[in-house]
Amino acid sequence: MMIPNAFAFERHYRELNLPVAIVAGECDRIVDIEKQSARLHRDIAHSSLHRLAGVGHMVHQSAPERLMAAIDEVVGGR
Incomplete structure (x- = not known):
């Protein structure tokens, strides 16, 4: 039902x-960043918008520390 x-x-x-932090892997073959x-x-x-070089579609698995940094940035480092 997401779509x-x-x-x-x-x-x-x-x-x-x-x-709102939008985190996208630049090597994503499912989602077109642009x-x-x-x-x-x-x-x-x-x-x-955080474009992660060398990361594909599963950002939360391949770059969890960078995902959490983006979240921390938008919530003020809580």
């Missing part, structure tokens, strides 16, 4: 008012 729900809520992305991640970053004005 239909993502399409349904796409028009509301600009309304988000919480910290078409998806960078576009989402443009839609959410206060978001941060």
Whole structure:
């Protein structure tokens, strides 16, 4: 149900008012960073986009420390 729900809520992305970190692997062969991640970053004005070199689709498994650093950055290092 992720894809239909993502399409349904796409028009509301600009309304988000919480910290958003978008973390994308530059070697991802499933998600196109420019078409998806960078576009989402443009839609959410206060978001941060972290492009991880040498990382594929499973960022949470292959670069967990860099993922956590991105999260810490948007929540103020809590």
